[in-house]
Amino acid sequence: MISLAGRDILHGWGKFVLTGVGLGLLIGVTLSMAGVYRGMVDDAQALLDNSRADLWVVQKDTLGPYAEPSSLTEDSERPIQAMRGVAQAAGVTYLTMQIAHGDKDVRVMVVGADMGEPGLPGQPTHLISGRQIVRGHYEAVADVKTGFAIGDRVRVRRNSYTVVGLTSRMVSSGGDPMLFLSLKDAQAAQFQRDSDAIVRQRARTATNPQLNPPGNPAVAQAVNAVQAGNANVNAILVTITPDANPDDVAAAIRRWQRLTVYTRAEMEEILVQKLIANSARQIAMFLVILSIVSAAIVAFIIYTMTIGKIREIAVLKLIGTRNRTISWMILQQALGLGLIGFIVGKIAASLWAPFFPKYVLLLPSDSILGFVAVMLICTLASFLAIQAAIKVDPAEAIGG
Amino acid sequence: MAEGIILENVVKTYGSGETAVHALRGVDMAVAKGEVVGLIGPSGSGKSTLLKCLGAVIEPTSGKMTIGDQCIYDNGWKVRDLRALRRDMIGFIFQAPYLIPFLDVTDNVALLPMLAGKPNAEARKMARDLLDALDVGHRAAAMPSQLSGGEQQRVAIARALINRPPVILADEPTAPLDGQRALAVVGLLDDMARQFDTAIIIVTHDEKIIPTFKRLYKIRDGRTVQELQG
Numbered sequence: 023m024i025s026l027a028g029r030d031i032l033h034g035w036g037k038f039v040l041t042g043v044g045l046g047l048l049i050g051v052t053l054s055m056a057g058v059y060r061g062m063v064d065d066a067q068a069l070l071d072n073s074r075a076d077l078w079v080v081q082k083d084t085l086g087p088y089a090e091p092s093s094l095t096e097d098s099e100r101p102i103q104a105m106r107g108v109a110q111a112a113g114v115t116y117l118t119m120q121i122a123h124g125d126k127d128v129r130v131m132v133v134g135a136d137m138g139e140p141g142l143p144g145q146p147t148h149l150i151s152g153r154q155i156v157r158g159h160y161e162a163v164a165d166v167k168t169g170f171a172i173g174d175r176v177r178v179r180r181n182s183y184t185v186v187g188l189t190s191r192m193v194s195s196g197g198d199p200m201l202f203l204s205l206k207d208a209q210a211a212q213f214q215r216d217s218d219a220i221v222r223q224r225a226r227t228a229t230n231p232q233l234n235p236p237g238n239p240a241v242a243q244a245v246n247a248v249q250a251g252n253a254n255v256n257a258i259l260v261t262i263t264p265d266a267n268p269d270d271v272a273a274a275i276r277r278w279q280r281l282t283v284y285t286r287a288e289m290e291e292i293l294v295q296k297l298i299a300n301s302a303r304q305i306a307m308f309l310v311i312l313s314i315v316s317a318a319i320v321a322f323i324i325y326t327m328t329i330g331k332i333r334e335i336a337v338l339k340l341i342g343t344r345n346r347t348i349s350w351m352i353l354q355q356a357l358g359l360g361l362i363g364f365i366v367g368k369i370a371a372s373l374w375a376p377f378f379p380k381y382v383l384l385l386p387s388d389s390i391l392g393f394v395a396v397m398l399i400c401t402l403a404s405f406l407a408i409q410a411a412i413k414v415d416p417a418e419a420i421g422g
Numbered sequence: 423m424a425e426g427i428i429l430e431n432v433v434k435t436y437g438s439g440e441t442a443v444h445a446l447r448g449v450d451m452a453v454a455k456g457e458v459v460g461l462i463g464p465s466g467s468g469k470s471t472l473l474k475c476l477g478a479v480i481e482p483t484s485g486k487m488t489i490g491d492q493c494i495y496d497n498g499w500k501v502r503d504l505r506a507l508r509r510d511m512i513g514f515i516f517q518a519p520y521l522i523p524f525l526d527v528t529d530n531v532a533l534l535p536m537l538a539g540k541p542n543a544e545a546r547k548m549a550r551d552l553l554d555a556l557d558v559g560h561r562a563a564a565m566p567s568q569l570s571g572g573e574q575q576r577v578a579i580a581r582a583l584i585n586r587p588p589v590i591l592a593d594e595p596t597a598p599l600d601g602q603r604a605l606a607v608v609g610l611l612d613d614m615a616r617q618f619d620t621a622i623i624i625v626t627h628d629e630k631i632i633p634t635f636k637r638l639y640k641i642r643d644g645r646t647v648q649e650l651q652g
């Protein structure tokens with residue numbers, strides 16, 4: 023047998039390859055879109071993995087701390103710690119903010135981690151250089167993606183912190199790199215009001231006879247101390263003992279502490295199904311549109327290629343070539359175009375993925391799916407051209 | 423002499439009613455195996471129509487057509503697979519060679535046997551032998567666009583002959599050629615007819631080649647008139 027499609031492609035390979043490359047760039051964009059989605063899911067999973075928690079205890083009836091604001095007092099930690107099946111419990115705070123870096127600023131998620139003892143959940147992991155926070159105050163560990171280096175001074179709200187360690191892949195579910203502070207420092211940054219606000223608050227307390235009863239200044243002092251306090255955390259991260267069942271421990275905490283508790287699976291569902299669901303739908307829309315555009319382009323190209331060969335097709339039919347042979351020729355060309363397109367697209371997507379601001383994760387399984395989709399689209403797209411070729415009348419070859 | 427082609431009262435009417443065109447009104451024709459006949463007639467007289475009917479490209483309105491000892495049409499097609507009929511029984515040569523531009527000369531000729539499942543090497547060997555016989559063997563590896571008009575036409579003839587069809591239909595095959603080459607092509611078809619026992623009909627306007635036919639058919643008013651020459 024002879025491959026008519028292959029010979030035709032070889033004859034005009036320049037045009038064919040250029041078309042394939044064009045299609046490939048489009049496929050590359052499509053693969054990258056899928057990679058962006060996978061990157062978002064992976065960021066969410068990295069966030070959960072890196073916090074090393076089995077359970078998230080949050081403010082009652084909230085989806086905190088990532089999908090909704092959540093605030094609970096630090097001392098909820100102690101009774102949880104005492105519960106059966108709980109190995110460790112540590113408060114954390116999360117605050118996404120812009121911080122200055124030279125004359126630019128970077129968006130980071132400031133994480134307040136309990137550095138009380140090494141290995142508590144919420145502490146930075148994946149340290150690639152430097153060390154953990156050991157002093158109680160004014161030290162920070164930054165993710166490399168923030169751009170900070172060891173020894174840099176970082177200003178967060180009213181205080182400056184020295185970067186003592188760098189991590190990799192410590193990002194928020196939104197892909198923002200993390201900046202770890204000790205819990206106390208982070209609480210100060212998150213909850214402490216500025217001096218003027220404190221002065222005004224004290225003045226208000228002083229003029230309120232119930233909070234400042236005449237002859238008893240100790241009451242006002244106590245009130246001020248309470249108001250200035252910032253012993254809140256956004257969540258308490260809990261690890262469980264090896265023999266405990268996360269669902270059982272979670273149920274116990276819900277029951278006895280009257281707090282909302284999420285297991286790892288539930289947290290993952292909140293992040294993937296709720297937090298990034300809209301972005302995912304957005305990307306899915308893009309994928310659909312890109313697929314349609316690719317299909318239209320392949321259909322158009324294959325159709326024009328076929329129409330350009332109408333004379334030859336009429337001759338082939340006149341001398342007795344089967345419709346099947348001609349259809350197969352057209353289909354092979356469409357598949358060939360798809361193959362070139364896919365290879366170019368895959369290479370392009372891999373080359374430009376690192377330049378995306380957020381993590382782009384190209385999964386091999388997505389590539390395989392993409393390949394199947396491309397081949398399917400090409401098959402469908404060749405339908406129009408095959409239809410046209412079948413309609414060609416062999417009498418056309420004889421002419422008048 | 424054994425008959426290669428017999429046409430009896432072949433009628434072809436395009437369309438119907440007011441706009442009907444009576445292209446053939448009852449054509450009778452007989453071509454022996456190994457014989458080349460000319461078919462002439464004014465423009466629009468139905469020459470191409472006749473070739474298309476006999477070539478199983480369009481369906482006649484009525485009549486009877488026989489190739490060798492097989493009746494292919496008798497007020498209706500007598501063979502089911504017209505495509506196979508064309509492939510196995512009929513070689514076509516056109517005014518323009520219509521070679522496949524993306525295949526080289528050898529493969530243009532070898533295409534049919536290759537598509538029919540003959541091993542490539544064998545089909546190419548057949549093609550090269552035929553090209554040699556037609557005196558274009560030295561261009562066997564060229565692409566069609568690199569050939570002269572006369573060479574292209576000889577390749578087209580080789581393609582029509584490759585399956586050794588009992589019938590060859592040529593519609594103005596010498597139109598693009600000068601007198602010398604036109605005569606050479608007709609001489610070639612004459613040789614081929616004798617060598618392979620093929621019945622050949624050549625439609626032509628070409629004054630230079632008309633005298634070479636021993637037998638000539640003229641179409642007038644949709645009917646054929648036979649003329650003997652020489």
Ligand SMILES: Nc1ncnc2c1ncn2[C@@H]1O[C@H](COP(=O)(O)OP(=O)(O)OP(=O)(O)O)[C@@H](O)[C@H]1O
Pocket residue numbers: 422436437443445463464465466467468469470471472
């Ligand atoms: N598909 C068709 N539908 C309708 N009428 C047609 C069709 N094809 C040919 N005709 C008519 O049939 C008649 C014969 O046409 P044909 O092509 O056989 O002429 P011809 O002898 O080959 O002419 P020429 O020498 O110009 O090639 C003409 O009047 C033409 O207009």
Ligand SMILES: [Mg+2]
Pocket residue numbers: 421422469470471
């Ligand atoms: Mg004609």
